[in-house]
Amino acid sequence: MKKIIKNGVIVTATDTYKADILIENETIMQIGENIQESSAEVVDAKGHYIFPGAIDPHTHLDMPFGGTVTKDDFETGTKAAAFGGTTTIVDFCLTTKGKSLSSAVEAWHHKSKNKAVIDYGFHLQIVESSDAVLAEIPKMVEEEGITSLKVFMAYKNQFQADDETLYKTLLAAKELGALVMVHAENGDVIDYLVKDALAKGNTDPIYHALTRPPEAEAEATGRAATLTGLAGSQLYVVHVSCADAAKKIAEARSRGIDIWGETCPQYLVLDQTYLEKPDFEGAKYVWSPPLREKWNQDHLWNALKTGQLQTLGSDQCSFDFVGQKDLGKGDFSKIPNGGPLIEDRVSILYSEGVKKGRISLNQFVEITSTRAAKLFGLYPKKGTIAVGADADLVIYDGNVERTLSAKTHHMAVDYNPFEGMKITGEPISVLSRGNFIIKDKQFVGEAGQGKFIKRAKYGETLEKMPTMI
Incomplete structure (x- = not known):
């Protein structure tokens, strides 16, 4: 009708x-x-x-992590997203060493089938740079329409890839027209700091933040930017949490490196003290990178205003406080990382950004929708x-x-x-x-009405639109 x-x-x-x-x-x-x-x-x-419907470029629905699985799946997660004004998400498809990329994509299609209430796409994790994996990437980009590739620089012995894998992924992305995404933290240093804290009996949630310092995020961000410049490729840094990392992106952009930065609402309005809440309640705020000291917030807001950070993802990765987060009682490293953030992302940016004069109304749309559509091959259909x-x-x-x-x-x-x-x-x-x-x-929607979107390559448009109807 x-x-x-x-x-x-x-x-x-x-x-x-x-x-x-x-x-x-x-x-x-x-x-x-x-x-x-x-x-x-x-x-x-x-x-x-x-x-325009908001686009969330960073979600983790029905994702296994830390011995459990995120509480929100593609039905509850996309329904909550819709209530928050989001009409498209791009979810992270995780892969496993030694297994094909195709098998991972099939698993994520199975998770989302007949569940999503809004449209969705996938990012594809690259965890190793074997000949088999590199040979499969062109099919993922050309045929599957998965035109963004994620590399973790953290979570040692779980998700973390080495610099060789990152560099080879950047080279492949340059050739294929894909956008490489990084979780930028120095996983090797963090692994040492976590073990050292636990050995000293420091087990409370606050030590999640103290063992993942901003320097570890800034170092990895700068390293990823340097490798991107060396490869002549393109990079998108997810969930930038601190001033030091935002500055690394700004510096790289000033050198002509094709790099983009995303932050999340939690880093704009919450701070490290939340992890100090008593009765283990600080575990509710355990995600990575961690919340930072409050002074970082002004720098992140300014970076959004000046265009040095360009998008706002939720990093939706929800776990119940009772029954999931409490798996880490007595050992902060076992607290499942992530939070329920998909629903309030847009309204927090409007309320704290537009209404308080930090960004304009048009910048709000650019940050929540338009820039993500352009970066991830959804524009101008979305x-x-x-x-x-x-x-x-x-x-x-x-x-x-x-x-x-x-x-x-x-x-x-x-x-x-x-x-x-x-x-x-x-x-x-x-x-x-x-x-x-x-x-x-x-x-008033229904599960399954959301469609999987095959996305255009980096720098290209999803579909040519008529200029007049």
């Missing part, structure tokens, strides 16, 4: 204006004033913004509001005040890391390809 969204204020990365939007066959067919279509459902967005684009739209109340809480969130976990935080702004209705997922703050 056709739909017309009327009376809203359309906001893209470059423009803000009032107009109607005509939707048909999952696509934006017309944008203009006073559109009339007798057969269309009329949606009144008066007093609200209309944003990431903007334009004729011919997918009708992924968020009708957003920019003035409502509310309090974040596990009592009201839609993630499957038993806590919210932003519990009690008062924010301004909330998605009212969310459409994915023209179909309501959230309507008047109620879930």
